[in-house]
Amino acid sequence: MAEKMDEILRAVADRANAGVDYAAMRSGTLKKAQAKELALRKNIIRYGSVAAAAVLLASFGIGALSGGFFGMSAKSEAPDNAYFAVQDPAVPESEEQLFGSESATGGSAPTERANGGDDRGDAAAPSTPAATGAPAVEPPGCCGLDSASLYWAERALELPAVSFGKSSEVESDGKHYLLVVTGCTEEDFDAYVALIMEMYPDAEAQDEAVQSCCLSNTLKIVGGQYRVIVTLSDGEMRIGVRAIEN
Amino acid sequence: MPAWEFDSVYESFSRMVYWTAYGALKSESDALDVSQEVFIRVLRHMKKLEDMSEAQLKSWLYRVTVNLCVDGKRRLKREVLADELPETPVSSECELLEPAAMNAETVRLVRGAVDSLPDIYRETVTLHYFSGLQYEEIAALQGVSEGTIKSRMSRAKGRLGELLKGGELHG
Numbered sequence: 033m034a035e036k037m038d039e040i041l042r043a044v045a046d047r048a049n050a051g052v053d054y055a056a057m058r059s060g061t062l063k064k065a066q067a068k069e070l071a072l073r074k075n076i077i078r079y080g081s082v083a084a085a086a087v088l089l090a091s092f093g094i095g096a097l098s099g100g101f102f103g104m105s106a107k108s109e110a111p112d113n114a115y116f117a118v119q120d121p122a123v124p125e126s127e128e129q130l131f132g133s134e135s136a137t138g139g140s141a142p143t144e145r146a147n148g149g150d151d152r153g154d155a156a157a158p159s160t161p162a163a164t165g166a167p168a169v170e171p172p173g174c175c176g177l178d179s180a181s182l183y184w185a186e187r188a189l190e191l192p193a194v195s196f197g198k199s200s201e202v203e204s205d206g207k208h209y210l211l212v213v214t215g216c217t218e219e220d221f222d223a224y225v226a227l228i229m230e231m232y233p234d235a236e237a238q239d240e241a242v243q244s245c246c247l248s249n250t251l252k253i254v255g256g257q258y259r260v261i262v263t264l265s266d267g268e269m270r271i272g273v274r275a276i277e278n
Numbered sequence: 279m280p281a282w283e284f285d286s287v288y289e290s291f292s293r294m295v296y297w298t299a300y301g302a303l304k305s306e307s308d309a310l311d312v313s314q315e316v317f318i319r320v321l322r323h324m325k326k327l328e329d330m331s332e333a334q335l336k337s338w339l340y341r342v343t344v345n346l347c348v349d350g351k352r353r354l355k356r357e358v359l360a361d362e363l364p365e366t367p368v369s370s371e372c373e374l375l376e377p378a379a380m381n382a383e384t385v386r387l388v389r390g391a392v393d394s395l396p397d398i399y400r401e402t403v404t405l406h407y408f409s410g411l412q413y414e415e416i417a418a419l420q421g422v423s424e425g426t427i428k429s430r431m432s433r434a435k436g437r438l439g440e441l442l443k444g445g446e447l448h449g
Contacts, residue, residue: 061317
């Protein structure tokens, strides 16, 4: 009978569990983790020093190109680039430098005077690139995804920020949202799924076929209103969201 | 549940992780490797995991484990759908050996029979008996209903009964 099979399986499972050395598995895990961390630190030191040297060389080159070393006119030779523009001491960075501060001029800046602007509003304005006149430049290598959460504007739905990958493309309309990020690892995949679950504690895993070609996770969020499918294949992670229409 | 720490996560879920990996890979050494990799990831993501509920953490661990198994072998496929395996009555009591009388060879045979089950049944049997999870917990992890799990278990037992009856396990 089924009860007999049940007993047999329990007895076999108990014996099997007794044969697993969970303590040794734990200590092995900690050793492996330590070894991985050491390897990572070595890589950081190795490649970090190379990167630092590259940055120094680049800075040196920029300084040379901007005229300091060749006696060129900084104003005339400075290229049309935000980095050059803000780093060149000869070029004013902001309106304040351009027109002089209030204390220096004893009144409003020329633009304020010309526009009849509100002194309080201008004084309180944050020092953004727009405010300082310098064009916004995205930090290299992170495709501008390092801080803000993903946001499906048409549905006002937020997903965790993507702080990994080399490049990305996003498309969305009222029915779907898709972000494709290249240069991703399995760890990025696992971490991102964990972040979704963290952001949406009611996330519900869906039954799915495990595919041999890629990693795939499907979650229902916001009480089943949306289906999030995260896949990873050949380093390309696709984060897709669809509204579930009843 | 207070904030999770590595030790409490390991204590609570190492059995589930190991047998989930074993159920997928059918190899003790591979299951050990995957389990260690899973807990290395736990260490790495501890900050994100520490405030999860038990169900969330269990689900995360299960998915990470399955994903690692899939990636490691690139061959974990659902071989047979649940409906493809016919319902088989479990062998009658007299045909099966007394659990108390089992020796090492018998244990090996039973485990061999479990290993030979199609993936979907083997995973269910392993999660229930070897990991010690209840049907409702397995259902939540696999994203199916509790009834589906019961049905799979019934079919798996029937199949095991056949396999063991055909072998040397009947007394």
